Amino acid sequence: xxxxxxxxxxxxxxxxxxxxxxxxxxxxxxxxxxxxxxxxxxxxxxxxxxxxxxxxxxxxxxxxxxxxxxxxxxxxxxxxxxxxxxxxxxxxxxx
Numbered sequence: 001x002x003x004x005x006x007x008x009x010x011x012x013x014x015x016x017x018x019x020x021x022x023x024x025x026x027x028x029x030x031x032x033x034x035x036x037x038x039x040x041x042x043x044x045x046x047x048x049x050x051x052x053x054x055x056x057x058x059x060x061x062x063x064x065x066x067x068x069x070x071x072x073x074x075x076x077x078x079x080x081x082x083x084x085x086x087x088x089x090x091x092x093x094x095x
Contacts, residue, residue, distance in 0.1 A: 005057045008048075015041075015048040 022041055058064045072078035 002058070005055070008052050008055055008057070012048045012052050015045045019045050 019041055022038065056067065058067045069078065069083060073080055073083070
């Protein structure tokens with residue numbers, strides 16, 4: 001697993017745990033003003049959720065392989081035309 005993906009998921013889990021504790025009446029980060037704390041918590045959860053949704057999290061072997069192909073195309077090691085040609089050749093053989 002990519003370490004950045006793990007960090008993003010941990011931030012999301014921490015924010016969700018924080019929201020759950022706040023919703024059940026526990027205040028993991030003591031702040032004198034309850035409303036300010038709730039607003040900060042909501043903003044944190046929304047921010048982390050958007051951050052996680054924005055990033056490309058490749059969990060499956062197929063997604064990781066596809067990301068490697070994309071990275072190879074972006075770096076110039078492979079062309080999109082070669083990938084298309086490979087896929088067309090292999091698709092025609094299966095039909």
